[in-house]
Amino acid sequence: MKKILLSAMVFILFATTALAQNLTGIVYDANSGLKLSSVKIEFKDEGTSTVSDNDGAYQITIPEYGGKLTFSLVGYMNQSFNIMTEKTLDVQLKPVDDKNITIGFGSQSKEELTSTVTQVDGAALGNQPVQDLEQANQGRASGVFVQNNGGKLGQGATVRIRGGSSLTGSNQPLYVVDGVPLTSNSQSEINPNNIASMEILKDASAAAIYGSRAANGVVLITTKKGQSGKLKVDLDYQFGLNQTPKKLDLLSPEQYRAQFLEFGLREGLDALNIAVLLDSDRFGPQRDLFEQILEDGSYDNYLKWAAEGQFELDNGQVINYEDSEVLALIEGRLDSNQYQTDWQDEVFRTGLSHRMNLNLSGGNENVSVFGGIGYTSQEGILIGNKFSRLNMDLNLTSDQSKAFSYRIGGNYVHSKNFLLNNDQDLGSPLQAILLPPSDGYDPENAYRLRVRSLEYNPLTEINFSDNLENINRLIGNAAFKYNLTDELSLNLDGGIDYFDSQRDRRQGPETLDGNPTGFSRLATTSSMNYLANLYANYLKPIGGQNLGITIGASYQRSSTDFTFASARVDDLEFEESATGYLSNPIPSTGNAFLSFFGRVNYNIAGKYLLQVSGRADGSSKFGVNNRFGYFPAVSAGWLLSEESFFSGVDAVSLLKLRGSFGLVGNTPADDFIYRLNYFAIQYGDGAEGIRLSNLGNPDLRWETTQQLDIGLDFGFLDNRFTGSINYYSKNTSDLLFPVPVSQTSGFQFTLQNLGTMENSGIEFEFSTLNVATVDFSWSTSLNITTNENIVTDLGGRNLISGVNAFLENQPAGAYYLPVYAGINEATGEAQYENGSGGITTDYEEALANGRRVAGNPNPDLFGGILNQLAYKNVELNFNLTFVSGADKYNQTGEFLANSGILNLNQRADQIDRWYKFGDKASFPVLDPAQDNTFPSSRWIEDGSYLRINNVMLAFNLPDRWISGMGISYGKIYLGGQNLFTFTNYSGYDPDSNYVDPLGGTITSNINRGIDDFTAPQPRVITTGFKIGF
Amino acid sequence: MRRIYILLTCLAVIQFQSCETLLEIEEEGQITGDVLSDAGSIQKALIGAYYNFGGTNDGGAGGELFGGDFILVPTLLAHLPGQEYIWTSSQATDYLVFTERDGNPNVKIIANNARVQANWVRAYETINTVNSILQNLDKISDAGEKSRIEGECLAIRGMLYFEMVRLWGPDYQVGSNTAAIPLLVDPILKISEIATPTLATVAAVYTQVEEDLTTASTLLQALGRNGTGVNYYACQSYLTRLAMHKRDFVAAIGYADNVINNAAYSLMPEPYMAFNNANNSTEDIFAIQQSLNNNSGDRTSGTGIVSFMSSLRESGIGQFAIISSSLNNDFLLNSPIFNIGDKRAGFITSADANTSSGDLGPALLYNNVANEDNSIFSSAKFTSAANVIPVVRLAELYLLRAEAVYQTSGVTQGAVDDLNMIRTRASIPAVSLADFTDPTVFFDSIKLETKREFVYEGHLLHNLRRWEDLIGNNFQKQDPLDNMFLWDIPQSEQDTWID
Secondary structure, eight states: OHHHHHHHHHHHHHHHHHHSOEEEEEEEETTTOOBOOSOEEEETTTTEEEEOOTTSEEEEEOOTTOEEEEEEOTTBOOEEEEESSOSBOOEEEOBOSOSOEEOSSSEEOTTTOOSOEEEEEHHHHHTOOOSSHHHHTTTTSTTEEEEESOSSTTOOEEEEESSOOOSSSOOSOEEEETTEEOSSOGGGGSOGGGEEEEEEEOSHHHHGGGGGGOTTOEEEEEEOOOOSEEEEEEEEEEEEEEEOSOOOOBOOHHHHHHHHHHHHHHHTSSOOOHHHHHHTTOSGGGHHHHHHHHHSGGGTTTEEESSTTEEEETTSOEEETTOHHHHHHHHHHHHTTOOOOOHHHHHBOOEEEEEEEEEEEEEOSSEEEEEEEEEEEEEOSBTTOEEEEEEEEEEEEEOOSSSEEEEEEEEEEEEEEEOOOOTTSTTSGGGGGGSOTTOOEEGGGTTEESSSTTSOOHHHHHHTEEEEEEEEEEEEEEEEEEESSSSEEEEEEEEEEEEEEEEEEEEOTTSTTTTTTOEEEEEEEEEEEEEEEEEEEEEEEETTEEEEEEEEEEEEEEEEEEEEEEESSSOSSOOTTSTTOBOOOOOOEEEEEEEEEEEEEEEETTTEEEEEEEEEEEETTSOGGGOEEEEEEEEEEEEGGGSGGGTTOTTEEEEEEEEEEEEEEEOOSSSSTTSOEEEEEEETTTEEEEEEEEOBOTTOOOEEEEEEEEEEEEEETTTTEEEEEEEEEEEEESOEEEEEOOGGGSOSEEEEEOOEEEEEEEEEEEEEEEEEOSSEEEEEEEEEEEOEEEEEEOTTOOEEETTEEEOTTBOTTEEEEEOEEEEOTTTOOEEEEOSSSSEESOHHHHHHHOEEEEEOOSOSEEEEEEEEEEETTEEEEEEEEEEESOEEEOTTHHHHTSTTGGGOOOBGGGGSBOOSTTOOOSBOOOOTTOOSOOOOGGGEEEOOEEEEEEEEEEEEOOHHHHTTTTOSEEEEEEEEEEEEEEEOOOSSOSSOOOOOTTSHHHHHHHSOSBOSSOOOOOEEEEEEEEEEO | OHHHHHHHHHHHHTOGGGGGGGGOOOOTTOEESSOOOSHHHHHHHHHHHHHHHTTOOOSSOOSOGGGTHHHHHHHHHHSOBTTTEEEOGGGOGGGHHHHOOOSOTTSOBOTTOHHHHHHHHHHHHHHHHHHHHHHTGGGOOOHHHHHHHHHHHHHHHHHHHHHHHHHHSOOHHHHTTSEEEEOOOSOOOBGGGOOOOOEEEHHHHHHHHHHHHHHHHHHHGGGTTOTTSOOHHHHHHHHHHHHHHTTOHHHHHHHHHHHHHHSSOOOOSSGGGGSSOSSOOTTEEEEEOOOSSSSSOOTTTTOSHHHHHOOOTTTOOOOEEEEGGGGGOTTBTTOOOOOTTOGGGOEESOOOTTOOGGGGTTOSEEEOTTOSOTTEEEESSSOOTTSOEEEEEHHHHHHHHHHHHHHHHOSOHHHHHHHHHHHHHTTOOOOOGGGOSSHHHHHHHHHHHHHHHTTTTTOHHHHHHHHTOOEEBSSOEEOTTSGGGSBOOOHHHHTTOOO
16 A cells, blocks of 8 residues: 555656656747847746747746746737647737828727728738739738729729729829828838738728718728838738630630521522532531521522522522532632631730849938839730839938937839820720631731731730830828927928820831821820928827827819820821821819828727818809818717626737718819819911810819718637728718700810719628647738719719619619510510510610619629638738629620621630520521620629639748748748639629729719720739748 | 018018918919900910811710711611611710600600710800800901901801701701700800800791801902812802702802802812721812811720721721611612712722721722621711811702702703713713603702712701602601700700709
């Protein structure tokens, strides 16, 4: 017994000795790799703890039976591990996103925030091989819908925050770069690599401080600043391969030949001897169809059998089918179509892209500097399309003394675009898909087609024209801050936003527009926008309460000049003496804003938050009657998680209820439209004259949006799960609408304040740290937004533009079209609803009486899923984006899937068309007499999609490889963009929204969701490295 | 920097109404406010009126009014599609409605047609411009300049209302009391000034036209040809046309005499010389001025008379394709019955993709280049958008005077001489009094000569209405007085009449 007891004691003693060992390790910042000091390391159940030293190292005794070890540091997410017998444990802590959030003329912590602001981390934007910053932001923030305009370089993207709030004005958000509100669209070309963070102000409370231009949301972009300390150098290089993600399945040369002959037969122009054709065995599987076409009595008008072996033309002439002339005719028709061309292969290509960035950062305790230089070159997936861009950034920040600090910065961009013709233009490369696959082209003869030489081949345009755009942009800012007291500071900010573009366009005599002498054009645009802000910040803690006040004034002036000259010559360097020289003066435009703004934040006990903000905006865009608009907003928040009744609920780390209400405004897209304006014209041989451009409207008012927002922010389990949910409702009134007026005024429409529109929806954001172990971590964030847009009142009027319309009680830009009702089995004609319950084959009747809303180009729901995984030195990021309910109008299909109109090439599925009486075919008969594409609901398709948008697999070079080489970090990666899309859309890309660049703002608002020979987004495979010194 | 001081001051006193000067901005090249305040600006506005008068292509619109549709649309209406011409449909669908002949005789041409609409709005813009000028005449100090501008404005308004009432309203003889078009003589400059218009009767429009052109004649008489602007003779020519429509033949003779006897106009030596001139020819009493850059359009813009009439690859798409057999076919009611040797029927069949306007020589017809069939022609009257578009040619006055004299005095030597002016220029045999023992033969001869001389110039429809003749062929006849040949007021205009 004693022995046993001893043994047991020995065992226990042994066990105790064995377990009471120390654990050591180092704590790192998971993002930067820096060692973290002052991290609290704690066995909570035991009550034992320690902190990491200046080298991030720690040592702690493991309790007897092990336990749960928690690492915590302010600003980082807690991490816990179950520890039993480990001896060493290195830990990487992830910073939480509680960085102060920029809110315009100040910043707030996430806890303090009562308005709705989404923050996008700059690091997420930099790595994507896309041209524009907006494109990089796709699927990353709730409430922000990013839709690509097309896949050509230079087409850009359309951004809508919480739905569009204007019919005729801009619906793009206001971009503010380091305090400078842009008027130049330069945000697209800011180097995404050098963006520290991007804040999206969505509700009225957040945006009201930007008053009159805030109805579409405000995007605040903060570029990277230098950090004091020794010089840091970051270098990265990326190489990419761009390809089309999809080719359409079009008719083969053989299939097209069959269509060609059917077209001829139905056209009845040449009485082809079908018997010869049938005997010739050239039709293959189509042969039976032609026999049936012939038997179909309806073609007796054109040709008929006179007798066996004979053929009667419609002029009564009887010919023998063995007649050598007839044979020659048929042979000729077939032989002339013997070429084989895959037009998609002719216009698509694999484009290469390169991107390089070099950044320097450093400074002392007084001044820190950030400098960056970036270069990107990219070849589009369509021939002739490429662009290159040079970015140079410099930011200087200084805290000279406690009282005075300043910041000076500039971002310069030079870009050079080799553009293509507009999508709907016959010279645009993708138009080639309509050309017969059985035709060829002759490079010696200006790339004209060998058979159908009158059809325009885009290759002619590409080879005999130039379309070059050179752009210079500069965004400069300077900010000075003087602290009068500890509570009160005075700020003076200034900024400029300069833009200059030169567009050179040459079309040779071989081209459609250049015929016969060549046509050259030179257009320049230059805009200068400057502003000054003067504001004071006051922050006073009063007992348990905090009071913050911001008050200020702002003045902004922007001005844009244009020149345009053209000549009928094949030379960009034309002089005034050149043939057909033309240069009409184009008036400059400009506007000024004078604004006064303020914000008061009141915070009681860190639990009850209140904010009142507002702006009075005066704009030169309005007449004296309505020059000033007033945009107030109020918001409140309740930090439930700080309440005592939540103190026992450890699982809840953050719970905040928020609400806001306010007004924001929107100005007309055009300057000076409140007054009567003329423009210069020339008559005859250059006589100078003027013509009315618009009638005066001294009562022109601001478009005003009332916005309500209710939200809940939450965080659970030490903020391992965080998120928020928001409901919003926006009511826009005084919409500027082109009101039809009596044309005895000389105008069809005048812009007047009329109409209301609503947007409402729910935004959901959720982030989780799924797995966090020593070697493996996985975090996911998800955002989903729903939006419902309804034009509620237009005073009984409407505006119909092409296939889209603004109609009362319908979403803006709804498709308003005759409704396709399948085919008539007897005649093969397309049928439409006639508006009174029946169907008709008369398109004009359907157009007059049967039009109705047949689809909605606006999305019902959209969002993104972002995943970050890390295993030891390997990282994997993959992001999905999705859109649901945005209908597309496949305008390409009006030509490419219209049963053979104009005898153009067709999608292969069009073979399943009507051929003879009684066919239950999918598509109508091939009708050579059809003279219109008959736009109808036939080409509306569901544009919903789920896309694997961005994937990156990276390997971080282990410290031991690079230590001693002067390298602080190194990373190599392989990635991809737009890798796969799940969609039912039959065109190239559901993520397209062709915007005619010449169409103006109204067109871009109304003609939504159109795919008009629009190129897809490229599929890009990338590889690259990042290295820091 | 000064602005910053103002801003600082503003902030200091928080009294921002006083800072509004910061919002009083102007930009270079903006033309705004009370622009019509001096002779120079008013002259520019007048040029603006001519610009619209000639349907100058502005990148979107183009080819309206005298720049195309006043010629093209009546031509499409008065000739038989499929027998006299082919309108290849796919590229100019807006004009298809004018070629269709299956309409209800009582229903006007559809109101939602884009061309009807485009002409309507251009016409009223032009009228609004001249009305604005007429209201600001007191700003012109020079009396001569003032009367010239007033005269041209009134003449433009008169000519335009006359052409409009001929297209939108019934013929004077059959419907002078029918409400036709709004008759505005006051300008609209503010949105609040736009009102639902009332329609004036055909007679009221005629009265206004007569008044405008008569006053304009007085104001312009001393100015002779008045450059390329509307002049006294153009006013008198339009008054001749108007009198012919009113069957006031005595007045018509008076007006025509004024033009023929007193003016420095003369017929060009050969018919083809009356067309495709860079500047007004000696027989152009009024013509729309065009140049390479400022014109009503061509194939690149897809607008204007040249775009549709010409099939030369440099200028047009040859949409209006003439069936050559219609040029001498008595089965057709309105065939010009061109005889061999008539220079107005001179043609070539060798035009191809490289043929340009200057290569056509004396031909007034050529094979339609867009069509491989050599029996399909194009008219060579409008082959280059750099050339003027004749609106009134002296030849018309001779034929109108001959007709008016015939109507008042029967066949006279003077009337025969007038007819021979046109015949001999075309190298067809002169006629003599002795040929016309039956006076109606003389009238038929004048009508035929008018059809020949002005073929495809848009005169036929209006003349058939005056003559109460029919459109078509021996089997298929339609009355040009039927409503189906009239334009309806655009639906988009009617839709605004909601008050």
